[in-house]
Amino acid sequence: xxxxxxxxxxxxxxxKDKRKILKTLVGLGTAEVAASKDYDKTVKCxxxxxxxxxxxxxxxxxFAFSFMKDTHRELNKLSDGEKAPEIPLEKLNLKRENKLIExxxxxxxxxxxxxxxxxxxxxxxxxxxxxxxIKTETARLxxxxxxxxxxxxxxIKFSSVKDTQRVAMFLGLIKGGKKxxxxxxxxxxxxxxxxxxxxGVFAMCLKEEKEQISKLLIAADFSRCPFTQDFTAKELTDKxxxxxxxxxxxxxxxxxxxASAFKYAYELKVLYDYYFIELAKLDALARTAATxxxxxxxxxxxxxxxxxxxxxxKEAAPSAEIFVSDPQKGDPxxxxxxxxxxxxxFGINVTAMYGVPKYGELxxxxxxxxxxxxFFGFMLGDAGYGIILSLACFAYLLFRKPVxxxxxxxxxFGLCGLSTILxxxxxxxxxxxxxxxxxxxxxxxxxLNFKLIDPLSGSQALVMFGMALGxxxxxxxxxxxxxxxxxxxxxxxxxxxxxxxSWVVILLGFIVLVFDLLGILKTSVAGIVIxxxxxxxxxxxxxxxxxxxxxxxIGAFKNVYGGINVFADILSYARLFGLGLTxxxxxxxINKIGALxxxxxxxxxxxxxxxVLLGGHAFNLLINLLGVYVHNCRxxxxxxxxxxxxxxxxxxxxxxxxxKYVYLTDKLETANNTKTNKLEINNNPTK
Amino acid sequence: xxxGTFLALLGAALSVGLAGIGSSIGxxxxxxxxxxxxxxxxxxxxxxxxxxLIPGTQGLYGFIIGFLALLKINVFAGVSQLSLAAxxxxxxxxxxxxxxxxxxxxxxxxxxxSGIALVAxxxxxxxxxxVMSAMVETYALLGLIASFLAVFLPNYAAMV
Numbered sequence: 001x002x003x004x005x006x007x008x009x010x011x012x013x014x015x016k017d018k019r020k021i022l023k024t025l026v027g028l029g030t031a032e033v034a035a036s037k038d039y040d041k042t043v044k045c046x047x048x049x050x051x052x053x054x055x056x057x058x059x060x061x062x063f064a065f066s067f068m069k070d071t072h073r074e075l076n077k078l079s080d081g082e083k084a085p086e087i088p089l090e091k092l093n094l095k096r097e098n099k100l101i102e103x104x105x106x107x108x109x110x111x112x113x114x115x116x117x118x119x120x121x122x123x124x125x126x127x128x129x130x131x132x133x134i135k136t137e138t139a140r141l142x143x144x145x146x147x148x149x150x151x152x153x154x155x156i157k158f159s160s161v162k163d164t165q166r167v168a169m170f171l172g173l174i175k176g177g178k179k180x181x182x183x184x185x186x187x188x189x190x191x192x193x194x195x196x197x198x199x200g201v202f203a204m205c206l207k208e209e210k211e212q213i214s215k216l217l218i219a220a221d222f223s224r225c226p227f228t229q230d231f232t233a234k235e236l237t238d239k240x241x242x243x244x245x246x247x248x249x250x251x252x253x254x255x256x257x258x259a260s261a262f263k264y265a266y267e268l269k270v271l272y273d274y275y276f277i278e279l280a281k282l283d284a285l286a287r288t289a290a291t292x293x294x295x296x297x298x299x300x301x302x303x304x305x306x307x308x309x310x311x312x313x314k315e316a317a318p319s320a321e322i323f324v325s326d327p328q329k330g331d332p333x334x335x336x337x338x339x340x341x342x343x344x345x346f347g348i349n350v351t352a353m354y355g356v357p358k359y360g361e362l363x364x365x366x367x368x369x370x371x372x373x374x375f376f377g378f379m380l381g382d383a384g385y386g387i388i389l390s391l392a393c394f395a396y397l398l399f400r401k402p403v404x405x406x407x408x409x410x411x412x413f414g415l416c417g418l419s420t421i422l423x424x425x426x427x428x429x430x431x432x433x434x435x436x437x438x439x440x441x442x443x444x445x446x447x448l449n450f451k452l453i454d455p456l457s458g459s460q461a462l463v464m465f466g467m468a469l470g471x472x473x474x475x476x477x478x479x480x481x482x483x484x485x486x487x488x489x490x491x492x493x494x495x496x497x498x499x500x501x502s503w504v505v506i507l508l509g510f511i512v513l514v515f516d517l518l519g520i521l522k523t524s525v526a527g528i529v530i531x532x533x534x535x536x537x538x539x540x541x542x543x544x545x546x547x548x549x550x551x552x553x554i555g556a557f558k559n560v561y562g563g564i565n566v567f568a569d570i571l572s573y574a575r576l577f578g579l580g581l582t583x584x585x586x587x588x589x590i591n592k593i594g595a596l597x598x599x600x601x602x603x604x605x606x607x608x609x610x611x612v613l614l615g616g617h618a619f620n621l622l623i624n625l626l627g628v629y630v631h632n633c634r635x636x637x638x639x640x641x642x643x644x645x646x647x648x649x650x651x652x653x654x655x656x657x658x659x660k661y662v663y664l665t666d667k668l669e670t671a672n673n674t675k676t677n678k679l680e681i682n683n684n685p686t687k
Numbered sequence: 688x689x690x691g692t693f694l695a696l697l698g699a700a701l702s703v704g705l706a707g708i709g710s711s712i713g714x715x716x717x718x719x720x721x722x723x724x725x726x727x728x729x730x731x732x733x734x735x736x737x738x739x740l741i742p743g744t745q746g747l748y749g750f751i752i753g754f755l756a757l758l759k760i761n762v763f764a765g766v767s768q769l770s771l772a773a774x775x776x777x778x779x780x781x782x783x784x785x786x787x788x789x790x791x792x793x794x795x796x797x798x799x800x801s802g803i804a805l806v807a808x809x810x811x812x813x814x815x816x817x818v819m820s821a822m823v824e825t826y827a828l829l830g831l832i833a834s835f836l837a838v839f840l841p842n843y844a845a846m847v
Contacts, residue, residue, distance in 0.1 A: 060732055353814045461839060578828040585751045630821040
C-alpha cells in the first residue's frame with residue numbers, strides 16, 4: 001500500500017526485433033517507454049509514413065462508428081414515421097465494452113478479420129458517397145421545384161415559348177408590384193397573363209410590337225425564364241417530385257443495407273483499439289534513439305515486474321541486451337500506486353482527481369480512504385439511504401462484473417453506503433421516519449437501540465455540530481502529522497517538529513481540554529498545558545533558522561497568526577453537520593407530505609402517497625449524494641491536502657494501458673504475486 | 688394571530704423565498720450555459736446537468752430553515768401565539784440563510800456556468816469544475832448552520 005518502487009529498464013536490440021519487443025511490452029502492460037537520454041542530440045528513426053497510415057486506418061474506423069450512429073438515428077426516425085413501417089431495427093452498441101482480452105488474442109482476431117472489416121468500412125464509405133449524391137440531387141430538385149412554382153399557372157410547354165413568324169413570346173418573372181407598368185403600357189393586340197402570385201408573366205404580341213413590349217418588360221425588371229424543356233411547369237414539377245420520392249426510397253435502402261454492419265460493432269471496436277495501440281507504439285518509438293540496424297529503448301517498469309519483463313523480452317528477442325537500474329535523482333519517474341481493495345477506489349476517484357503523488361512522496365490514499373469513508377456517512381446520515389446505496393452498488397458490481405478498474409467509482413459509493421448505514425444508525429435516521437413512529441413497531445424499537453444522538457432534538461444538535469468540528473480537528477491534525485512525516489523523511493527534522501508536530505500537539509491539547517470540560521476526562525489543567533507546549537513549539541518554529549532577532553519575532557508572529565487559518569479550516573467542517581441536517585429535514589418534509597395526503601384523501605391517498613414518498617426520497621437521496629460527494633472531495637482537497645500534499649506526480653501509463661473500447665490484460669499485479677514463484681515463470685516460458 | 692407569529696412567519700417566508708431566488712437565478716445562469724454546450728455535444732448532457740444542479744442547493748437550505756421555523760411556530764397543530772420579541776427573534780434567526788442563500792446562489796451559478804464551459808473543452812476534468820463551484824456553497828452552508836442553531840435552540844414559545 002504505497003507508491004510502488006520503479007526500475008529503469010534500458011535495452012539495446014536489433015532493429016528487426018523492434019516489433020517483437022514492443023508487442024511483448026504491450027502484452028505485459030508493465031512498461032512505460034521513456035524518451036531516450038539526450039533525445040534531441042541523438043539519431044532517431046523516422047516513422048512518419050507508417051504513422052500516417054495508422055492514423056488513416058483509425059480515421060476510417062472512427063468514420064464507420066459515426067456513420068453507423070447516423071444510420072441508427074435515421075432508421076429510428078423513419079421507423080417512427082408513417083412512411084416506412086416495419087424496419088427491423090437492429091441494436092447498435094458503440095459504448096465501451098466490459099471486456100478484458102489478451103493482447104495476443106486481439107492480434108489474432110484483428111489479423112483474421114481485418115480484411116473483411118475494412119471491406120465493410122469501404123462499403124460504408126461507398127454508402128456515404130451515395131447518400132451525399134442523393135442529398136445533392138434532392139436539394140437540386142427541390143430548388144428547381146421552388147423556381148417552377150411561379151410558372152405553374154401557365155399551361156404551356158417551356159419549349160414552345162419562342163417567336164413564330166408573326167408573333168413574339170415572353171415568359172419570365174417581373175418584380176412584384178410592377179404589374180401595372182405592363183398593364184398600362186401594353187398595346188391593344190398584346191396578350192398578357194400573370195401567375196397567381198403576380199411575379200410570373202407570359203406575354204405574346206405581334207412581331208412589330210416586340211420592341212415596345214420589351215421596353216415595358218425591362219422597366220418591370222423582367223428576367224427570362226431559364227427553362228427550355230419540352231414540358232409544362234406542372235409536368236416538370238411532378239417529374240421532380242417522383243424523382244425525389246425515388247431518391248428517398250433509395251436513401252432508406254442504403255440505410256437498411258448499412259444497418260447490416262451493426263453486428264460487426266464489437267469487431268470494429270477491437271480493430272480500433274488495435275490501431276490505437278499501434279499508434280501508441282509508434283509514439284513510443286518516436287522517442288527512442290535508433291539507427292537503421294539497432295535501437296535503444298528506455299522504459300519504466302515497476303520493480304516487482306522488472307524481472308518478468310526482462311525475461312519475456314529475452315524470450316522474444318534473445319539477442320537483446322537489457323540493463324535494469326534504479327532511477328537517478330531528477331529522473332521523471334512515473335507513479336504507480338499499489339493499494340488494497342478498500343483503499344484503491346478512493347485513490348482512483350478522489351486522490352487521482354487532484355493529482356497523483358510524486359515518485360517517492362508519501363501515498364495519501366489510505367488516509368483519504370479512511371476520512372472520505374468516515375465523512376460520507378456523517379453527511380448522508382440516513383441508514384435507510386445507506387442500505388439502498390450499498391445494495392444498488394454491490395448488485396451492479398455483482399451482475400455486471402466490471403473489468404479492471406472500471407467499477408471503482410461504483411465500488412466507492414457502495415463502501416460509502418456502509419459508512420452511511422453506520423452513522424445513520426447512530427443518528428437514528430431510517431428514511432427520516434420520526435422516532436415516535438419507529439417506537440410503534442418491534443423493528444423500529446430494535447433499530448432505535450443503536451441511536452446515540454438525535455440531531456433534531458434541541459441541544460443534541462449541538463453535540464452533532466461539535467462532533468463535526470471534532471472530526472475536522474482530527475483530520476487537520478492528521479494533515480499536519482503527515483506534513484511533519486514528509487519533512488522528517490526529507491531530513492528537515494527541526495522544521496517538522498516545530499512547525500508541524502507543534503500543531504498536532506496544540507490540537508491534541510484542545511481535544512483533551514474539551515474532554516475535560518465535558519467531564520469525560522478528569523485532567524484539570526493537562527489540556528491547557530499540552531496546548532501551550534504546542535504553542536511554545538510553534539513560536540520556536542517560526543524563529544527557527546533566523547539570526548536577526550526582528551526577523552525571528554516576525555517569523556514567530558507569522559506562525560501564530562497562521563493559527564487563524566487553521567481555525568477557519570476547522571470551521572469548514574461544519575458542513576458535515578449542515579449536509580447531515582439537509583438529508584434528515586428534507587426526508588422529514590417528504591414523510592409529512594405523504595402523511596398529509598393519506599389523511600386528506602381516503603383510500604386513493606395511499607397510492608398517491610406511495611408515489612410521493614418514492615419520488616421524494618429518490619430525489620432527496622440523489623441531490624444529497626451529489627452534495628456529499630462534492631463537499632467530501634472539497635474537504636480532502638482543500639483542508640486536508642492543503643497541509644501536506646502536492647499531488648504533482650505523473651501517473652504510470654504503461655504501453656497498452658490506454659484503450660478506448662476494450663480492456664487489455666496486464667501482468668502488473670500478477671508479476672507482483674508470482675514474484676516468489678520466479679522459477680515457475682522460467683520453466684514455463686510459454687505461459 | 689399575534690404580530691410576533693406574523694414576524695416569525697415572515698422570517699420563514701424570507702428564508703424560503705430569498706434563498707429560492709438565489710438558486711433559481713444560479714440554476715438559470717448555469718442552465719443557459721449548459722444548453723449551449725449540449726447543443727454542440729448532446730453526450731455531455733449528464734455532466735452539464737450535474738453542474739447546473741449545484742447552485743440549486745441554496746433553495747433547499749432555505750426551505751429547510753423555513754420548514755424548521757414553521758415547526759417551531761407549530762403551524763401543523765394549532766399555531767403558537769408568539770410575543771413580539773420572540774417573533775422578531777425568529778425573523779432575525781432566519782436572515783443568515785435568506786441573505787447567504789440569495790447571494791451565494793447567484794454567484795455559484797456563475798461559477799457553475801464557467802465550469803460548464805470547462806466541461807465543453809475538457810469533459811474529463813468535470814470533477815474539478817464541480818469542486819470549484821462547491822467552494823461558493825461553503826458560505827450558504829455557514830448561513831444554514833447559523834440559522835439552524837438560532838431557529839432551533841431557543842424556546843421562542845416561552846419568550847415574553
